[in-house]
Ligand SMILES: Nc1ncnc2c1ncn2[C@@H]1O[C@H](COP(=O)(O)OP(=O)(O)OP(=O)(O)O)[C@@H](O)[C@H]1O
């Protein structure tokens with residue numbers, strides 16, 4: 432289903448509504464024309480009642496249509512949201528692991544902007560603009576001079592808007608940028624409040640905030656002063672243009688040659704007002720209309736991208752856990768930084784690999800490539816022969832267990848977290864917790880598996896977080912387990928539990944990749960890989976690699992660290 436097609440269809444139905452309502456809106460004009468032109472001169476009370484009755488019917492139909500339109504708007508709004516938001520969120524989250532800038536970061540905000548416009552006042556006003564030629568024609572037929580007045584008025588309004596934009600636009604965008612800078616600063620101050628409060632950083636923090644905030648205030652004041660000065664001009668002008676319809680029609684009727692009757696004069700005035708409203712709206716909201724258009728264009732590109740990115744893939748059989756890297760290079764394009772260079776190795780299903788190397792040598796980056804959250808710049812990472820970055824994560828993800836260095840838990844219960852936010856299957860949750868040596872510890876918590884762990888697991892200790900992250904990685908019997916420094920916050924009991932779990936998964940034939948600085952875990956690995964400055968310094972059976980390292984001396988210090 433083409434989702435943009437739905438939005439386009441919606442445009443069409445909005446246009447249709449606009450047509451009917453616009454036709455009905457002409458009824459007061461016709462009423463005035465008849466009333467002042469004929470009824471008053473003929474002094475017929477019956478004609479007055481009849482005309483009023485007809486007008487009432489027209490206004491009633493218009494009101495009913497407005498109500499129906501409001502319902503359709505709400506329904507369309509909800510439908511657009513339900514159809515589109517999940518896709519956008521999916522793409523946003525997928526993009527969020529990219530170390531490059533995430534092009535989809537603002538997709539939901541874009542959708543929000545387009546939706547507000549489509550289903551709100553904006554769309555209706557813009558639709559009116561399309562009927563302007565009709566109004567112009569009618570006004571022209573009444574008298575060319577009225578059309579002239581209207582066009583001159585519109586041009587003047589337009590000029591004021593352009594001048595306002597020119598004088599305040601750059602100042603306002605500078606002020607907005609400064610303001611979001613300040614907001615980000617406050618955000619990180621709140622997040623790092625522990626550090627701030629414990630080390631007396633508050634005065635310096637407030638000073639920094641003040642200087643950021645001062646800048647915002649200065650810019651905003653300057654922009655507001657300018658806008659204020661212009662707003663007087665614009666108010667004067669818009670009222671003047673409104674009244675000028677009356678002036679011009681009175682002027683015309685004074686001219687004996689044209690003989691404009693009072694009915695035509697009233698009708699002309701009403702028409703003039705109808706035509707000027709959308710013109711004023713569009714000139715005043717020009718910037719937001721342009722912004723909405725660019726949001727719409729971004730969304731359209733985005734959906735095109737989604738269609739291109741999601742070829743219909745054949746369902747592959749569940750993987751066995753065989754892994755291979757073929758000349759994999761990874762780096763950050765934006766900064767031209769190479770993080771991993773030309774790495775090749777492979778593991779048979781069920782093998783256990785230890786990865787060691789100094790800090791910043793690229794171990795965590797390698798873990799991200801192995802689980803497919805980063806895509807190599809060159810080369811491929813394959814699982815059972817298939818490129819892992821093309822394997823949709825919702826299909827491959829359940830065969831992968833990943834414990835990142837920053838554990839990343841969710842607000843929710845322990846069971847929710849272990850079950851990867853899925854509906855928790857208690858048998859599997861308990862099996863994973865048991866394997867991680869965590870079952871007894873969880874039972875001692877206030878609500879057992881249903882204990883809420885707070886935002887990001889805030890209510891837990893560092894070791895508890897690490898172990899719940901480990902249980903989550905083990906949930907659902909994965910075929911590939913990637914553990915990035917799984918022991919970082921563990922006590923002796925936790926370490927023993929981890930080693931026991933490693934023995935069990937090894938026996939169960941799970942391909943396990945263990946990134947660690949702790950030589951204790953190396954007893955559990957078949958193979959060893961040493962990373963140095965983003966390159967593969969050694970790879971092979973553990974004892975062989977260790978012997979090599981012994982000879983080469985340099986990596987030895989790291990191995991023993
Ligand atoms: N998201 C990122 N954006 C830019 N550079 C990054 C990013 N993540 C990692 N790097 C860079 O990649 C290099 C390798 O980092 P990585 O986290 O893989 O090291 P590591 O071996 O896991 O280190 P540690 O032992 O300290 O965890 C570092 O120089 C780091 O600055």
Ligand SMILES: [Mg+2]
Pocket residue numbers: 794795796836915
């Ligand atoms: Mg790391």
